[in-house]
Amino acid sequence: MVHEILFIIFGLICVAGAVNLLVQRHPIHSALSLVLVMASLALIYLLLGAEFVAAIQVIVYAGAIMVLFVFVIMLLNAGAEEHSPGSKIALLMGVPGVIVFGCLVGWIMIHTSTQLGGVRINPSDFGDTHNIARLLFRDFLLPFEITSVLILIAIMGAVVLGRRQN
């Protein structure tokens, strides 16, 4: 029972933060509501027994990436969003398409809810650092090493793009 109540509370905070991201016109307000979404998602990960993922969600997403966003918003001194007409196709086809997609997924999920069953907090040490590290450094060693190359290229790309051209 406690599990359901906690899920509903954090899920509502999550959705409220995401809606606030869309409603706010100033990018810094959007960024702060995205931090709220990520923090409540970290708590939902804890409800799923994913301790490591919850920790890196807070450290990497809410910490590093969002600080980078806020830093760029302040660096560019971005003001409130301008009103401009935008794309007609996005408005006429994209928005109804997304609404149909969301309703379809929701409908399917509600109808298959009983077959899917439930999720509970695992009593064992399911999502802890020990098990994930064993998987990451043994079965996924090659992808892990390749991501280090990706990060290196991303750093180089960021430096090259951010440099002032003379």
Add this chain to the structure above:
Amino acid sequence: MVPLSWYLILSAILFCLGVFGFLLKRNIITIFMSIELMLNAVNLTFVAFANYWSEHGLKLALSGHVFVFFVMVVAAAEAAVGLAIIIAVFRTRETLNVDRVNLLKL
């Protein structure tokens, strides 16, 4: 015990809100944040299914968590490069409105 479908519905709601932001917002930084929101929604699905399959006795269910780790690494790399591109665009055009950034060449 929370039904798995609740997690998937929450994930779908977050994903749809991310797509709405991507389509309707005009500020390039806010559009970028909407993409991050969509990535987070997909991560929630991964973690929920990892937990679900571990209860059904699948041996490699924990690889869902490892996949989330990789998604976060790629998101961090993408944020670094994307924000560098945004800074470069702002330097040449003095605007963050995507409707004014519609030509590749100045």
